[in-house]
Amino acid sequence: MKILIYSAKDFEIPFLEKANQEKHHVTYSDKRLTLKTAHIAIGFEVVSIFSADDASSLVLERLKDFGVRYITIRATGYDNVNIMKAKILGLRVANASGYAPYAIAEHAIGLLLAIKRKLIASNEMVNAHNFSLSALVGSDLNQKTVGIIGTGKIGKVIVSILHGFGCKILCNDVQEDQNLITTYDAQYVSLHDIYKNSDIIFLCVPLTTQTHYIIDKHAIAQMHPHVILINIARGALVHTQDILTALEAKKIYAYGTDVYEKEEGVFFYNHSNNALKDDVLQKLIDLPNVLLTPHQAFATQEALSNIAETTFHTINCWDRKEHTENELT
Known part of the structure:
Protein backbone atom coordinates (compact mmCIF):
# COMPACT_ATOMS: atom_id res chain seq x y z
CA MET A 1 0.00 0.00 0.00
CA LYS A 2 1.12 3.59 -0.63
CA ILE A 3 1.22 5.50 2.66
CA LEU A 4 1.72 9.18 3.40
CA ILE A 5 2.80 10.09 6.93
CA TYR A 6 1.76 13.65 7.79
CA SER A 7 3.49 15.54 10.64
CA ALA A 8 6.39 13.09 10.55
CA TYR A 28 7.16 11.11 5.10
CA SER A 29 6.08 14.75 5.22
CA ASP A 30 6.83 17.14 8.06
CA LYS A 31 3.79 19.20 7.05
CA ARG A 32 0.56 19.13 9.05
CA LEU A 33 -2.57 17.92 7.35
CA THR A 34 -4.71 20.97 6.60
CA LEU A 35 -6.98 22.07 3.78
CA LYS A 36 -3.91 23.59 2.10
CA THR A 37 -1.75 20.47 2.38
CA ALA A 38 -4.36 17.80 1.61
CA HIS A 39 -3.23 17.76 -2.04
CA ILE A 40 0.01 16.08 -0.97
CA ALA A 41 -2.06 12.93 -0.45
CA ILE A 42 -2.88 12.58 -4.16
CA GLY A 43 -1.96 9.06 -5.21
CA PHE A 44 -1.88 7.58 -1.70
CA GLU A 45 -4.31 4.98 -0.35
CA VAL A 46 -3.43 5.58 3.29
CA VAL A 47 -2.60 8.70 5.24
CA SER A 48 -1.33 8.67 8.80
CA ILE A 49 -1.93 11.74 10.94
CA PHE A 50 -1.05 13.03 14.38
CA SER A 51 -3.08 14.86 17.02
CA ALA A 52 -2.20 18.30 15.65
CA ASP A 53 -3.43 17.50 12.14
CA ASP A 54 -6.75 18.80 10.83
CA ALA A 55 -9.11 16.06 9.68
CA SER A 56 -12.25 18.19 9.74
CA SER A 57 -15.14 17.77 7.32
CA LEU A 58 -13.77 19.76 4.37
CA VAL A 59 -10.33 18.18 4.68
CA LEU A 60 -11.82 14.68 4.70
CA GLU A 61 -13.86 15.49 1.61
CA ARG A 62 -10.71 16.59 -0.16
CA LEU A 63 -8.80 13.47 0.89
CA LYS A 64 -11.65 11.31 -0.40
CA ASP A 65 -11.61 13.16 -3.72
CA PHE A 66 -7.87 12.55 -3.95
CA GLY A 67 -8.35 8.79 -3.60
CA VAL A 68 -7.50 8.26 0.06
CA ARG A 69 -9.38 5.32 1.56
CA TYR A 70 -7.76 4.84 4.96
CA ILE A 71 -6.63 7.13 7.80
CA THR A 72 -4.54 6.06 10.77
CA ILE A 73 -4.14 8.32 13.80
CA ARG A 74 -0.83 8.04 15.62
CA ALA A 75 -2.52 8.91 18.91
CA THR A 76 -5.31 7.70 21.17
CA GLY A 77 -7.40 10.88 21.00
CA TYR A 78 -9.32 11.61 17.81
CA ASP A 79 -11.07 14.90 18.55
CA ASN A 80 -9.28 16.36 15.51
CA VAL A 81 -11.11 13.95 13.19
CA ASN A 82 -14.74 14.35 12.11
CA ILE A 83 -15.63 10.70 12.60
CA MET A 84 -19.24 11.14 11.48
CA LYS A 85 -18.12 12.70 8.19
CA ALA A 86 -15.57 9.94 7.70
CA LYS A 87 -18.34 7.35 8.06
CA ILE A 88 -20.50 9.17 5.52
CA LEU A 89 -17.58 9.31 3.06
CA GLY A 90 -16.73 5.65 3.60
CA LEU A 91 -13.26 6.41 4.94
CA ARG A 92 -11.90 3.83 7.34
CA VAL A 93 -10.27 5.47 10.35
CA ALA A 94 -8.31 3.86 13.19
CA ASN A 95 -6.37 5.21 16.14
CA ALA A 96 -3.53 3.89 18.29
CA SER A 97 -5.65 3.29 21.37
CA GLY A 98 -3.88 2.77 24.67
CA TYR A 99 -0.39 2.90 23.20
CA ALA A 100 1.31 4.57 26.16
CA PRO A 101 -0.63 4.73 29.43
CA TYR A 102 2.54 4.42 31.50
CA ALA A 103 4.49 7.03 29.53
CA ILE A 104 1.73 9.61 29.90
CA ALA A 105 0.87 8.74 33.50
CA GLU A 106 4.52 8.93 34.55
CA HIS A 107 4.88 12.32 32.85
CA ALA A 108 1.84 13.55 34.76
CA ILE A 109 3.44 12.49 38.04
CA GLY A 110 6.67 14.16 36.92
CA LEU A 111 4.85 17.45 36.39
CA LEU A 112 3.29 17.15 39.83
CA LEU A 113 6.54 16.36 41.64
CA ALA A 114 8.38 19.16 39.82
CA ILE A 115 5.74 21.61 41.03
CA LYS A 116 5.44 20.32 44.59
CA ARG A 117 9.19 20.08 45.16
CA LYS A 118 10.00 23.26 43.16
CA LEU A 119 12.52 21.45 40.99
CA ILE A 120 12.58 24.00 38.17
CA ALA A 121 13.29 26.90 40.55
CA SER A 122 15.86 24.78 42.38
CA ASN A 123 17.74 24.00 39.17
CA GLU A 124 17.73 27.66 38.14
CA MET A 125 19.06 28.72 41.55
CA VAL A 126 21.82 26.13 41.54
CA ASN A 127 22.84 27.17 38.03
CA ALA A 128 23.19 30.70 39.46
CA HIS A 129 25.27 29.26 42.34
CA ASN A 130 22.48 30.04 44.81
CA PHE A 131 22.30 27.09 47.22
CA SER A 132 19.84 28.63 49.69
CA LEU A 133 16.72 26.61 50.55
CA SER A 134 14.58 29.54 51.65
CA ALA A 135 12.45 29.53 48.47
CA LEU A 136 12.43 25.76 48.00
CA VAL A 137 10.25 24.39 50.78
CA GLY A 138 7.73 22.02 49.22
CA SER A 139 5.18 19.56 50.57
CA ASP A 140 4.64 15.80 50.72
CA LEU A 141 2.33 13.80 48.47
CA ASN A 142 1.66 11.35 51.27
CA GLN A 143 -1.82 11.74 52.79
CA LYS A 144 -2.93 14.29 50.18
CA THR A 145 -6.35 13.97 48.56
CA VAL A 146 -6.10 13.56 44.79
CA GLY A 147 -8.97 13.77 42.33
CA ILE A 148 -8.72 11.80 39.08
CA ILE A 149 -11.19 12.92 36.41
CA GLY A 150 -11.28 10.05 33.95
CA THR A 151 -10.23 6.52 34.93
CA GLY A 152 -9.43 5.05 31.54
CA LYS A 153 -6.08 3.40 30.87
CA ILE A 154 -4.03 6.47 31.82
CA GLY A 155 -6.17 7.35 34.83
CA LYS A 156 -5.85 3.79 36.16
CA VAL A 157 -2.06 3.95 36.05
CA ILE A 158 -2.07 7.32 37.83
CA VAL A 159 -4.29 5.85 40.55
CA SER A 160 -1.88 2.95 41.08
CA ILE A 161 1.13 5.29 41.29
CA LEU A 162 -0.56 7.68 43.72
CA HIS A 163 -1.69 4.78 45.90
CA GLY A 164 2.01 3.98 46.31
CA PHE A 165 2.57 7.53 47.57
CA GLY A 166 -0.11 7.02 50.22
CA CYS A 167 -2.67 9.41 48.75
CA LYS A 168 -6.41 9.40 49.31
CA ILE A 169 -7.89 8.95 45.84
CA LEU A 170 -11.19 10.33 44.55
CA CYS A 171 -12.34 9.39 41.04
CA ASN A 172 -14.97 10.53 38.59
CA ASP A 173 -16.02 8.75 35.42
CA VAL A 174 -19.19 7.72 33.63
CA GLN A 175 -18.40 4.13 34.59
CA GLU A 176 -16.88 3.03 37.88
CA ASP A 177 -13.93 0.63 37.93
CA GLN A 178 -14.48 -1.87 40.71
CA ASN A 179 -10.82 -2.93 40.68
CA LEU A 180 -9.70 0.60 41.55
CA ILE A 181 -12.15 0.61 44.45
CA THR A 182 -11.09 -2.74 45.89
CA THR A 183 -7.36 -2.64 45.11
CA TYR A 184 -6.54 1.02 45.72
CA ASP A 185 -9.36 2.09 48.02
CA ALA A 186 -10.45 4.68 45.45
CA GLN A 187 -13.81 6.38 45.86
CA TYR A 188 -16.04 7.45 42.98
CA VAL A 189 -17.61 10.82 43.71
CA SER A 190 -19.20 13.74 41.89
CA LEU A 191 -17.16 16.42 40.13
CA HIS A 192 -18.28 18.86 42.81
CA ASP A 193 -16.80 16.61 45.51
CA ILE A 194 -13.53 16.36 43.58
CA TYR A 195 -13.36 20.14 43.17
CA LYS A 196 -14.24 20.73 46.81
CA ASN A 197 -12.00 18.17 48.49
CA SER A 198 -8.93 17.64 46.30
CA ASP A 199 -5.44 18.98 46.91
CA ILE A 200 -4.47 17.85 43.42
CA ILE A 201 -6.65 17.24 40.35
CA PHE A 202 -5.61 15.23 37.28
CA LEU A 203 -7.45 15.61 33.97
CA CYS A 204 -7.43 12.31 32.08
CA VAL A 205 -10.61 12.44 30.00
CA PRO A 206 -10.93 12.71 26.21
CA LEU A 207 -12.10 15.98 24.70
CA THR A 208 -15.81 15.82 23.88
CA THR A 209 -18.69 18.27 23.86
CA GLN A 210 -19.33 17.21 27.48
CA THR A 211 -15.74 17.70 28.67
CA HIS A 212 -14.92 20.88 26.72
CA TYR A 213 -13.95 23.54 29.30
CA ILE A 214 -14.78 21.16 32.14
CA ILE A 215 -12.44 23.35 34.19
CA ASP A 216 -13.67 26.95 34.03
CA LYS A 217 -14.25 29.76 36.52
CA HIS A 218 -17.31 27.98 37.94
CA ALA A 219 -15.34 24.79 38.61
CA ILE A 220 -12.39 26.77 40.00
CA ALA A 221 -14.70 28.62 42.40
CA GLN A 222 -15.41 25.26 44.08
CA MET A 223 -11.73 24.46 44.65
CA HIS A 224 -9.30 25.21 47.46
CA PRO A 225 -6.74 27.95 46.67
CA HIS A 226 -3.92 25.44 47.32
CA VAL A 227 -5.07 23.04 44.58
CA ILE A 228 -2.69 21.91 41.85
CA LEU A 229 -4.19 21.08 38.42
CA ILE A 230 -2.44 18.62 36.12
CA ASN A 231 -3.61 18.27 32.52
CA ILE A 232 -2.15 15.54 30.33
CA ALA A 233 -5.22 15.01 28.14
CA ARG A 234 -6.32 17.90 25.91
CA GLY A 235 -5.81 21.65 26.20
CA ALA A 236 -9.46 22.55 25.67
CA LEU A 237 -10.50 20.66 28.80
CA VAL A 238 -9.65 23.90 30.59
CA HIS A 239 -10.71 27.46 29.87
CA THR A 240 -7.19 28.85 29.67
CA GLN A 241 -8.09 32.46 30.40
CA ASP A 242 -10.02 31.38 33.51
CA ILE A 243 -6.97 29.38 34.60
CA LEU A 244 -4.71 32.41 34.09
CA THR A 245 -7.06 34.65 36.07
CA ALA A 246 -7.20 32.14 38.92
CA LEU A 247 -3.42 31.69 38.98
CA GLU A 248 -2.81 35.44 39.05
CA ALA A 249 -5.40 35.89 41.81
CA LYS A 250 -3.93 32.92 43.75
CA LYS A 251 -7.25 31.07 43.65
CA ILE A 252 -5.33 27.97 42.58
CA TYR A 253 -1.75 27.17 43.53
CA ALA A 254 -0.32 25.86 40.27
CA TYR A 255 -1.08 24.43 36.84
CA GLY A 256 1.00 21.68 35.25
CA THR A 257 0.13 20.84 31.66
CA ASP A 258 1.48 18.98 28.68
CA VAL A 259 -1.19 20.40 26.37
CA TYR A 260 -2.61 23.73 25.25
CA GLU A 261 -5.92 24.38 23.51
CA LYS A 262 -4.34 26.32 20.62
CA GLU A 263 -1.17 24.31 20.25
CA GLU A 264 -1.68 23.49 16.54
CA GLY A 265 1.19 24.85 14.49
CA VAL A 266 3.13 25.78 17.64
CA PHE A 267 3.85 22.61 19.59
CA PHE A 268 6.24 20.12 17.95
CA TYR A 269 8.06 22.93 16.11
CA ASN A 270 11.10 25.07 16.94
CA HIS A 271 10.05 28.71 17.23
CA SER A 272 13.13 29.85 19.15
CA ASN A 273 13.93 32.45 16.50
CA ASN A 274 10.38 33.77 16.26
CA ALA A 275 8.31 35.81 18.70
CA LEU A 276 5.13 34.06 19.82
CA LYS A 277 1.97 35.63 18.44
CA ASP A 278 -0.23 34.02 21.09
CA ASP A 279 -0.43 36.30 24.13
CA VAL A 280 -2.30 33.71 26.22
CA LEU A 281 0.38 31.09 25.63
CA GLN A 282 3.08 33.62 26.47
CA LYS A 283 1.33 34.39 29.77
CA LEU A 284 1.27 30.69 30.61
CA ILE A 285 4.98 30.47 29.91
CA ASP A 286 5.76 33.57 31.97
CA LEU A 287 3.79 32.66 35.11
CA PRO A 288 6.02 31.12 37.80
CA ASN A 289 3.24 28.81 39.01
CA VAL A 290 2.77 27.17 35.59
CA LEU A 291 4.81 24.22 34.36
CA LEU A 292 4.19 23.75 30.64
CA THR A 293 5.71 20.98 28.53
CA PRO A 294 5.23 20.78 24.73
CA HIS A 295 2.96 17.71 24.41
CA GLN A 296 5.89 15.41 25.15
CA ALA A 297 4.25 12.94 27.53
CA PHE A 298 4.00 10.29 24.81
CA ALA A 299 7.63 10.69 23.76
CA THR A 300 9.28 7.60 25.18
CA GLN A 301 11.00 4.84 23.25
CA GLU A 302 8.41 2.34 24.42
CA ALA A 303 5.45 4.53 23.44
CA LEU A 304 6.87 5.43 20.03
CA SER A 305 7.49 1.76 19.33
CA ASN A 306 3.92 0.90 20.35
CA ILE A 307 2.48 3.68 18.16
CA ALA A 308 4.46 2.50 15.15
CA GLU A 309 3.60 -1.16 15.69
CA THR A 310 -0.09 -0.37 16.14
CA THR A 311 -0.11 1.88 13.07
CA PHE A 312 1.35 -0.77 10.79
CA HIS A 313 -0.68 -3.57 12.36
CA THR A 314 -3.77 -1.61 11.34
CA ILE A 315 -2.42 -0.97 7.84
CA ASN A 316 -1.50 -4.64 7.42
CA CYS A 317 -5.02 -5.65 8.44
CA TRP A 318 -6.47 -3.27 5.86
CA ASP A 319 -4.09 -4.61 3.24
CA ARG A 320 -5.44 -8.12 3.95
CA LYS A 321 -9.03 -6.79 3.78
CA GLU A 322 -9.46 -7.54 7.47
CA HIS A 323 -11.06 -5.60 10.31
CA THR A 324 -8.81 -4.10 12.99
CA GLU A 325 -9.70 -3.62 16.65
CA ASN A 326 -8.67 0.04 16.57
CA GLU A 327 -11.13 1.13 13.90
CA LEU A 328 -13.37 4.08 14.70
CA THR A 329 -15.64 3.97 11.63
Whole structure:
Protein backbone atom coordinates (compact mmCIF):
# COMPACT_ATOMS: atom_id res chain seq x y z
CA MET A 1 0.00 0.00 0.00
CA LYS A 2 1.12 3.59 -0.63
CA ILE A 3 1.22 5.50 2.66
CA LEU A 4 1.72 9.18 3.40
CA ILE A 5 2.80 10.09 6.93
CA TYR A 6 1.76 13.65 7.79
CA SER A 7 3.49 15.54 10.64
CA ALA A 8 6.39 13.09 10.55
CA LYS A 9 8.89 13.84 13.30
CA ASP A 10 12.55 12.96 13.00
CA PHE A 11 12.46 11.09 16.30
CA GLU A 12 9.55 8.82 15.29
CA ILE A 13 10.61 7.90 11.76
CA PRO A 14 13.08 5.15 12.85
CA PHE A 15 10.30 3.45 14.83
CA LEU A 16 7.91 3.66 11.88
CA GLU A 17 10.55 2.30 9.52
CA LYS A 18 11.20 -0.63 11.81
CA ALA A 19 7.50 -1.43 12.15
CA ASN A 20 6.97 -1.24 8.39
CA GLN A 21 9.73 -3.79 7.72
CA GLU A 22 10.02 -2.46 4.15
CA LYS A 23 6.61 -3.94 3.32
CA HIS A 24 4.79 -0.79 2.24
CA HIS A 25 5.85 2.24 0.22
CA VAL A 26 5.99 5.05 2.79
CA THR A 27 6.48 8.78 2.18
CA TYR A 28 7.16 11.11 5.10
CA SER A 29 6.08 14.75 5.22
CA ASP A 30 6.83 17.14 8.06
CA LYS A 31 3.79 19.20 7.05
CA ARG A 32 0.56 19.13 9.05
CA LEU A 33 -2.57 17.92 7.35
CA THR A 34 -4.71 20.97 6.60
CA LEU A 35 -6.98 22.07 3.78
CA LYS A 36 -3.91 23.59 2.10
CA THR A 37 -1.75 20.47 2.38
CA ALA A 38 -4.36 17.80 1.61
CA HIS A 39 -3.23 17.76 -2.04
CA ILE A 40 0.01 16.08 -0.97
CA ALA A 41 -2.06 12.93 -0.45
CA ILE A 42 -2.88 12.58 -4.16
CA GLY A 43 -1.96 9.06 -5.21
CA PHE A 44 -1.88 7.58 -1.70
CA GLU A 45 -4.31 4.98 -0.35
CA VAL A 46 -3.43 5.58 3.29
CA VAL A 47 -2.60 8.70 5.24
CA SER A 48 -1.33 8.67 8.80
CA ILE A 49 -1.93 11.74 10.94
CA PHE A 50 -1.05 13.03 14.38
CA SER A 51 -3.08 14.86 17.02
CA ALA A 52 -2.20 18.30 15.65
CA ASP A 53 -3.43 17.50 12.14
CA ASP A 54 -6.75 18.80 10.83
CA ALA A 55 -9.11 16.06 9.68
CA SER A 56 -12.25 18.19 9.74
CA SER A 57 -15.14 17.77 7.32
CA LEU A 58 -13.77 19.76 4.37
CA VAL A 59 -10.33 18.18 4.68
CA LEU A 60 -11.82 14.68 4.70
CA GLU A 61 -13.86 15.49 1.61
CA ARG A 62 -10.71 16.59 -0.16
CA LEU A 63 -8.80 13.47 0.89
CA LYS A 64 -11.65 11.31 -0.40
CA ASP A 65 -11.61 13.16 -3.72
CA PHE A 66 -7.87 12.55 -3.95
CA GLY A 67 -8.35 8.79 -3.60
CA VAL A 68 -7.50 8.26 0.06
CA ARG A 69 -9.38 5.32 1.56
CA TYR A 70 -7.76 4.84 4.96
CA ILE A 71 -6.63 7.13 7.80
CA THR A 72 -4.54 6.06 10.77
CA ILE A 73 -4.14 8.32 13.80
CA ARG A 74 -0.83 8.04 15.62
CA ALA A 75 -2.52 8.91 18.91
CA THR A 76 -5.31 7.70 21.17
CA GLY A 77 -7.40 10.88 21.00
CA TYR A 78 -9.32 11.61 17.81
CA ASP A 79 -11.07 14.90 18.55
CA ASN A 80 -9.28 16.36 15.51
CA VAL A 81 -11.11 13.95 13.19
CA ASN A 82 -14.74 14.35 12.11
CA ILE A 83 -15.63 10.70 12.60
CA MET A 84 -19.24 11.14 11.48
CA LYS A 85 -18.12 12.70 8.19
CA ALA A 86 -15.57 9.94 7.70
CA LYS A 87 -18.34 7.35 8.06
CA ILE A 88 -20.50 9.17 5.52
CA LEU A 89 -17.58 9.31 3.06
CA GLY A 90 -16.73 5.65 3.60
CA LEU A 91 -13.26 6.41 4.94
CA ARG A 92 -11.90 3.83 7.34
CA VAL A 93 -10.27 5.47 10.35
CA ALA A 94 -8.31 3.86 13.19
CA ASN A 95 -6.37 5.21 16.14
CA ALA A 96 -3.53 3.89 18.29
CA SER A 97 -5.65 3.29 21.37
CA GLY A 98 -3.88 2.77 24.67
CA TYR A 99 -0.39 2.90 23.20
CA ALA A 100 1.31 4.57 26.16
CA PRO A 101 -0.63 4.73 29.43
CA TYR A 102 2.54 4.42 31.50
CA ALA A 103 4.49 7.03 29.53
CA ILE A 104 1.73 9.61 29.90
CA ALA A 105 0.87 8.74 33.50
CA GLU A 106 4.52 8.93 34.55
CA HIS A 107 4.88 12.32 32.85
CA ALA A 108 1.84 13.55 34.76
CA ILE A 109 3.44 12.49 38.04
CA GLY A 110 6.67 14.16 36.92
CA LEU A 111 4.85 17.45 36.39
CA LEU A 112 3.29 17.15 39.83
CA LEU A 113 6.54 16.36 41.64
CA ALA A 114 8.38 19.16 39.82
CA ILE A 115 5.74 21.61 41.03
CA LYS A 116 5.44 20.32 44.59
CA ARG A 117 9.19 20.08 45.16
CA LYS A 118 10.00 23.26 43.16
CA LEU A 119 12.52 21.45 40.99
CA ILE A 120 12.58 24.00 38.17
CA ALA A 121 13.29 26.90 40.55
CA SER A 122 15.86 24.78 42.38
CA ASN A 123 17.74 24.00 39.17
CA GLU A 124 17.73 27.66 38.14
CA MET A 125 19.06 28.72 41.55
CA VAL A 126 21.82 26.13 41.54
CA ASN A 127 22.84 27.17 38.03
CA ALA A 128 23.19 30.70 39.46
CA HIS A 129 25.27 29.26 42.34
CA ASN A 130 22.48 30.04 44.81
CA PHE A 131 22.30 27.09 47.22
CA SER A 132 19.84 28.63 49.69
CA LEU A 133 16.72 26.61 50.55
CA SER A 134 14.58 29.54 51.65
CA ALA A 135 12.45 29.53 48.47
CA LEU A 136 12.43 25.76 48.00
CA VAL A 137 10.25 24.39 50.78
CA GLY A 138 7.73 22.02 49.22
CA SER A 139 5.18 19.56 50.57
CA ASP A 140 4.64 15.80 50.72
CA LEU A 141 2.33 13.80 48.47
CA ASN A 142 1.66 11.35 51.27
CA GLN A 143 -1.82 11.74 52.79
CA LYS A 144 -2.93 14.29 50.18
CA THR A 145 -6.35 13.97 48.56
CA VAL A 146 -6.10 13.56 44.79
CA GLY A 147 -8.97 13.77 42.33
CA ILE A 148 -8.72 11.80 39.08
CA ILE A 149 -11.19 12.92 36.41
CA GLY A 150 -11.28 10.05 33.95
CA THR A 151 -10.23 6.52 34.93
CA GLY A 152 -9.43 5.05 31.54
CA LYS A 153 -6.08 3.40 30.87
CA ILE A 154 -4.03 6.47 31.82
CA GLY A 155 -6.17 7.35 34.83
CA LYS A 156 -5.85 3.79 36.16
CA VAL A 157 -2.06 3.95 36.05
CA ILE A 158 -2.07 7.32 37.83
CA VAL A 159 -4.29 5.85 40.55
CA SER A 160 -1.88 2.95 41.08
CA ILE A 161 1.13 5.29 41.29
CA LEU A 162 -0.56 7.68 43.72
CA HIS A 163 -1.69 4.78 45.90
CA GLY A 164 2.01 3.98 46.31
CA PHE A 165 2.57 7.53 47.57
CA GLY A 166 -0.11 7.02 50.22
CA CYS A 167 -2.67 9.41 48.75
CA LYS A 168 -6.41 9.40 49.31
CA ILE A 169 -7.89 8.95 45.84
CA LEU A 170 -11.19 10.33 44.55
CA CYS A 171 -12.34 9.39 41.04
CA ASN A 172 -14.97 10.53 38.59
CA ASP A 173 -16.02 8.75 35.42
CA VAL A 174 -19.19 7.72 33.63
CA GLN A 175 -18.40 4.13 34.59
CA GLU A 176 -16.88 3.03 37.88
CA ASP A 177 -13.93 0.63 37.93
CA GLN A 178 -14.48 -1.87 40.71
CA ASN A 179 -10.82 -2.93 40.68
CA LEU A 180 -9.70 0.60 41.55
CA ILE A 181 -12.15 0.61 44.45
CA THR A 182 -11.09 -2.74 45.89
CA THR A 183 -7.36 -2.64 45.11
CA TYR A 184 -6.54 1.02 45.72
CA ASP A 185 -9.36 2.09 48.02
CA ALA A 186 -10.45 4.68 45.45
CA GLN A 187 -13.81 6.38 45.86
CA TYR A 188 -16.04 7.45 42.98
CA VAL A 189 -17.61 10.82 43.71
CA SER A 190 -19.20 13.74 41.89
CA LEU A 191 -17.16 16.42 40.13
CA HIS A 192 -18.28 18.86 42.81
CA ASP A 193 -16.80 16.61 45.51
CA ILE A 194 -13.53 16.36 43.58
CA TYR A 195 -13.36 20.14 43.17
CA LYS A 196 -14.24 20.73 46.81
CA ASN A 197 -12.00 18.17 48.49
CA SER A 198 -8.93 17.64 46.30
CA ASP A 199 -5.44 18.98 46.91
CA ILE A 200 -4.47 17.85 43.42
CA ILE A 201 -6.65 17.24 40.35
CA PHE A 202 -5.61 15.23 37.28
CA LEU A 203 -7.45 15.61 33.97
CA CYS A 204 -7.43 12.31 32.08
CA VAL A 205 -10.61 12.44 30.00
CA PRO A 206 -10.93 12.71 26.21
CA LEU A 207 -12.10 15.98 24.70
CA THR A 208 -15.81 15.82 23.88
CA THR A 209 -18.69 18.27 23.86
CA GLN A 210 -19.33 17.21 27.48
CA THR A 211 -15.74 17.70 28.67
CA HIS A 212 -14.92 20.88 26.72
CA TYR A 213 -13.95 23.54 29.30
CA ILE A 214 -14.78 21.16 32.14
CA ILE A 215 -12.44 23.35 34.19
CA ASP A 216 -13.67 26.95 34.03
CA LYS A 217 -14.25 29.76 36.52
CA HIS A 218 -17.31 27.98 37.94
CA ALA A 219 -15.34 24.79 38.61
CA ILE A 220 -12.39 26.77 40.00
CA ALA A 221 -14.70 28.62 42.40
CA GLN A 222 -15.41 25.26 44.08
CA MET A 223 -11.73 24.46 44.65
CA HIS A 224 -9.30 25.21 47.46
CA PRO A 225 -6.74 27.95 46.67
CA HIS A 226 -3.92 25.44 47.32
CA VAL A 227 -5.07 23.04 44.58
CA ILE A 228 -2.69 21.91 41.85
CA LEU A 229 -4.19 21.08 38.42
CA ILE A 230 -2.44 18.62 36.12
CA ASN A 231 -3.61 18.27 32.52
CA ILE A 232 -2.15 15.54 30.33
CA ALA A 233 -5.22 15.01 28.14
CA ARG A 234 -6.32 17.90 25.91
CA GLY A 235 -5.81 21.65 26.20
CA ALA A 236 -9.46 22.55 25.67
CA LEU A 237 -10.50 20.66 28.80
CA VAL A 238 -9.65 23.90 30.59
CA HIS A 239 -10.71 27.46 29.87
CA THR A 240 -7.19 28.85 29.67
CA GLN A 241 -8.09 32.46 30.40
CA ASP A 242 -10.02 31.38 33.51
CA ILE A 243 -6.97 29.38 34.60
CA LEU A 244 -4.71 32.41 34.09
CA THR A 245 -7.06 34.65 36.07
CA ALA A 246 -7.20 32.14 38.92
CA LEU A 247 -3.42 31.69 38.98
CA GLU A 248 -2.81 35.44 39.05
CA ALA A 249 -5.40 35.89 41.81
CA LYS A 250 -3.93 32.92 43.75
CA LYS A 251 -7.25 31.07 43.65
CA ILE A 252 -5.33 27.97 42.58
CA TYR A 253 -1.75 27.17 43.53
CA ALA A 254 -0.32 25.86 40.27
CA TYR A 255 -1.08 24.43 36.84
CA GLY A 256 1.00 21.68 35.25
CA THR A 257 0.13 20.84 31.66
CA ASP A 258 1.48 18.98 28.68
CA VAL A 259 -1.19 20.40 26.37
CA TYR A 260 -2.61 23.73 25.25
CA GLU A 261 -5.92 24.38 23.51
CA LYS A 262 -4.34 26.32 20.62
CA GLU A 263 -1.17 24.31 20.25
CA GLU A 264 -1.68 23.49 16.54
CA GLY A 265 1.19 24.85 14.49
CA VAL A 266 3.13 25.78 17.64
CA PHE A 267 3.85 22.61 19.59
CA PHE A 268 6.24 20.12 17.95
CA TYR A 269 8.06 22.93 16.11
CA ASN A 270 11.10 25.07 16.94
CA HIS A 271 10.05 28.71 17.23
CA SER A 272 13.13 29.85 19.15
CA ASN A 273 13.93 32.45 16.50
CA ASN A 274 10.38 33.77 16.26
CA ALA A 275 8.31 35.81 18.70
CA LEU A 276 5.13 34.06 19.82
CA LYS A 277 1.97 35.63 18.44
CA ASP A 278 -0.23 34.02 21.09
CA ASP A 279 -0.43 36.30 24.13
CA VAL A 280 -2.30 33.71 26.22
CA LEU A 281 0.38 31.09 25.63
CA GLN A 282 3.08 33.62 26.47
CA LYS A 283 1.33 34.39 29.77
CA LEU A 284 1.27 30.69 30.61
CA ILE A 285 4.98 30.47 29.91
CA ASP A 286 5.76 33.57 31.97
CA LEU A 287 3.79 32.66 35.11
CA PRO A 288 6.02 31.12 37.80
CA ASN A 289 3.24 28.81 39.01
CA VAL A 290 2.77 27.17 35.59
CA LEU A 291 4.81 24.22 34.36
CA LEU A 292 4.19 23.75 30.64
CA THR A 293 5.71 20.98 28.53
CA PRO A 294 5.23 20.78 24.73
CA HIS A 295 2.96 17.71 24.41
CA GLN A 296 5.89 15.41 25.15
CA ALA A 297 4.25 12.94 27.53
CA PHE A 298 4.00 10.29 24.81
CA ALA A 299 7.63 10.69 23.76
CA THR A 300 9.28 7.60 25.18
CA GLN A 301 11.00 4.84 23.25
CA GLU A 302 8.41 2.34 24.42
CA ALA A 303 5.45 4.53 23.44
CA LEU A 304 6.87 5.43 20.03
CA SER A 305 7.49 1.76 19.33
CA ASN A 306 3.92 0.90 20.35
CA ILE A 307 2.48 3.68 18.16
CA ALA A 308 4.46 2.50 15.15
CA GLU A 309 3.60 -1.16 15.69
CA THR A 310 -0.09 -0.37 16.14
CA THR A 311 -0.11 1.88 13.07
CA PHE A 312 1.35 -0.77 10.79
CA HIS A 313 -0.68 -3.57 12.36
CA THR A 314 -3.77 -1.61 11.34
CA ILE A 315 -2.42 -0.97 7.84
CA ASN A 316 -1.50 -4.64 7.42
CA CYS A 317 -5.02 -5.65 8.44
CA TRP A 318 -6.47 -3.27 5.86
CA ASP A 319 -4.09 -4.61 3.24
CA ARG A 320 -5.44 -8.12 3.95
CA LYS A 321 -9.03 -6.79 3.78
CA GLU A 322 -9.46 -7.54 7.47
CA HIS A 323 -11.06 -5.60 10.31
CA THR A 324 -8.81 -4.10 12.99
CA GLU A 325 -9.70 -3.62 16.65
CA ASN A 326 -8.67 0.04 16.57
CA GLU A 327 -11.13 1.13 13.90
CA LEU A 328 -13.37 4.08 14.70
CA THR A 329 -15.64 3.97 11.63
